[in-house]
Amino acid sequence: MRLGFIDSPNLQPKDLFIISESDNFSFELIRTTENLNKFSPTEDKHVYELVNFYSSFFNGLFNLKEKSSFKPKEITFFGGSFNPWHSGHSACTALLDKHLNEDHELIILPDINPWKNNQFMDLISRWSIFQKILDESEHLVYPNFLFLDEKNPTFKWLEPLSQARQGLNLNLLIGF
Numbered sequence: 001m002r003l004g005f006i007d008s009p010n011l012q013p014k015d016l017f018i019i020s021e022s023d024n025f026s027f028e029l030i031r032t033t034e035n036l037n038k039f040s041p042t043e044d045k046h047v048y049e050l051v052n053f054y055s056s057f058f059n060g061l062f063n064l065k066e067k068s069s070f071k072p073k074e075i076t077f078f079g080g081s082f083n084p085w086h087s088g089h090s091a092c093t094a095l096l097d098k099h100l101n102e103d104h105e106l107i108i109l110p111d112i113n114p115w116k117n118n119q120f121m122d123l124i125s126r127w128s129i130f131q132k133i134l135d136e137s138e139h140l141v142y143p144n145f146l147f148l149d150e151k152n153p154t155f156k157w158l159e160p161l162s163q164a165r166q167g168l169n170l171n172l173l174i175g176f
């Protein structure tokens with residue numbers, strides 16, 4: 001029996017929905033959400049399942065030991081705590097939209113702020129931040145950094161990613 005689906009106008013990948021059957025997740029293409037309830041994770045294990053699902057869309061981009069099948073030739077990363085996502089964040093992405101072409105992708109990277117000590121949040125709260133960004137942005141959102149239990153400054157992942165993906169142009173979008 002299907003318990004529900006994750007409802008997001010910008011679900012990634014865009015044609016998949018997530019269905020829960022008892023405690024197990026299955027990922028299925030569905031035609032309608034009629035007679036299905038909106039599913040919100042209430043347990044840590046469900047949050048981890050959902051984060052793993054969303055992350056798989058990036059096809060190994062951040063797994064530096066594997067060859068990535070992620071297609072863009074240029075990526076701009078927009079990182080921040082986004083707690084909460086607000087109109088300033090939307091304005092930053094709107095400005096960049098004017099410069100994006102089909103080979104250029106913007107990826108939003110919600111993360112724990114490495115310069116603040118009060119960033120501990122439970123997984124359900126982190127999921128709420130991620131869901132809000134999905135709801136309010138039309139861009140790809142990479143969730144893994146938000147769900148790490150450690151500070152994750154940009155220099156820790158950007159330089160290794162640049163070395164591993166040498167044909168890929170990488171940029172940072174920084175709001176102020």
